Amino acid sequence: MTNVEVRQAAGKVLHQMGIVEPPVPVERIARQLGAQLRYEPFEGELSGMFFRKNGEAIIGVNSLHPKVRQRFTIAHELGHLVLHDQDKFHVDRSFPVLLRDGASSKAVDQFEVAANGFAAELLMPLVMLQRDFRKEALDFADDEAARRLADRYNVSLQAMVIRLSYLIPSPKPQSRLA
Amino acid sequence: MSWIGASPTHASTPSDVYTVVGKRVRAGRAQVRLTQDQLAQRVGLTRSSITNLELGRQKIQVHTLCAIADALRLPVTSLLPDKPTAVSSTIKDELRGKHLDPAERAWAARILNTGFRLTLQDD
Numbered sequence: 001m002t003n004v005e006v007r008q009a010a011g012k013v014l015h016q017m018g019i020v021e022p023p024v025p026v027e028r029i030a031r032q033l034g035a036q037l038r039y040e041p042f043e044g045e046l047s048g049m050f051f052r053k054n055g056e057a058i059i060g061v062n063s064l065h066p067k068v069r070q071r072f073t074i075a076h077e078l079g080h081l082v083l084h085d086q087d088k089f090h091v092d093r094s095f096p097v098l099l100r101d102g103a104s105s106k107a108v109d110q111f112e113v114a115a116n117g118f119a120a121e122l123l124m125p126l127v128m129l130q131r132d133f134r135k136e137a138l139d140f141a142d143d144e145a146a147r148r149l150a151d152r153y154n155v156s157l158q159a160m161v162i163r164l165s166y167l168i169p170s171p172k173p174q175s176r177l178a
Numbered sequence: 179m180s181w182i183g184a185s186p187t188h189a190s191t192p193s194d195v196y197t198v199v200g201k202r203v204r205a206g207r208a209q210v211r212l213t214q215d216q217l218a219q220r221v222g223l224t225r226s227s228i229t230n231l232e233l234g235r236q237k238i239q240v241h242t243l244c245a246i247a248d249a250l251r252l253p254v255t256s257l258l259p260d261k262p263t264a265v266s267s268t269i270k271d272e273l274r275g276k277h278l279d280p281a282e283r284a285w286a287a288r289i290l291n292t293g294f295r296l297t298l299q300d301d
Binding site: 038040042043044046049051058060062089091 | 255278281282285286288289290291
């Protein structure tokens with residue numbers, strides 16, 4: 001599955017639910033997609049789990065994690081729900097290591113990379129970010145802008161910074177003498 | 179990957195189990211476009227063994243099934259028959275197979291609300 005297909009899948013969900021503005025109501029999306037959300041505390045890195053069997057989908061969330069991380073967890077598990085139609089049970093410990101494309105050739109990791117891409121697009125849709133940047137003339141490299149956007153989208157600063165880093169075109173080599 | 183759902187899921191007799199496993203291996207092999215020969219090489223079997231197990235004629239060993247699942251890039255559980263009438267034992271098996279430490283497993287069991295936390299201590 002390509003990045004574009006992953007992004008389109010997330011965009012389709014947002015479109016179906018009529019969501020055009022951040023923050024994206026990820027819990028409502030989960031319910032509307034038929035997934036049960038269950039919260040239990042866990043002391044540690046374990047962030048969430050996804051279980052699907054015989055058409056029943058359950059998303060487990062570590063309720064001790066910060067709200068913004070819980071939202072990302074739910075969005076990530078929804079990625080499994082929407083993108084991967086296989087019955088499965090799996091537990092997620094931490095996501096950022098798998099954010100990069102092609103970080104691993106293992107099929108399982110590709111599922112995780114796709115689920116992360118889905119989560120990023122669901123919570124921080126490209127079209128919404130582009131609109132914000134146009135409207136507010138934000139500077140991609142400005143930390144304060146990233147913080148404001150993280151608040152606005154109800155995501156962690158880390159998630160927003162990573163998201164923005166993918167959206168920034170690579171800087172063109174500049175002539176120092178120009 | 180809806181083909182998993184399309185393959186037979188129930189297994190009420192021992193020989194059904196091997197029939198289901200065989201069909202799933204065959205479907206999984208088609209999915210990753212491996213020939214019987216190629217799969218046989220990867221898991222250290224002969225091509226005829228693969229043929230036989232795909233037909234459900236060979237009682238596959240667990241470590242072989244694990245190797246096949248790896249070669250097919252599938253979780254090994256996806257090659258096994260479903261048991262819709264015994265949901266909690268299915269969940270229990272799946273929890274056991276996921277390399278979780280006891281605390282993580284207990285958490286997952288609480289999420290799944292299966293109430294077999296205490297019985298998980300025996301593995």
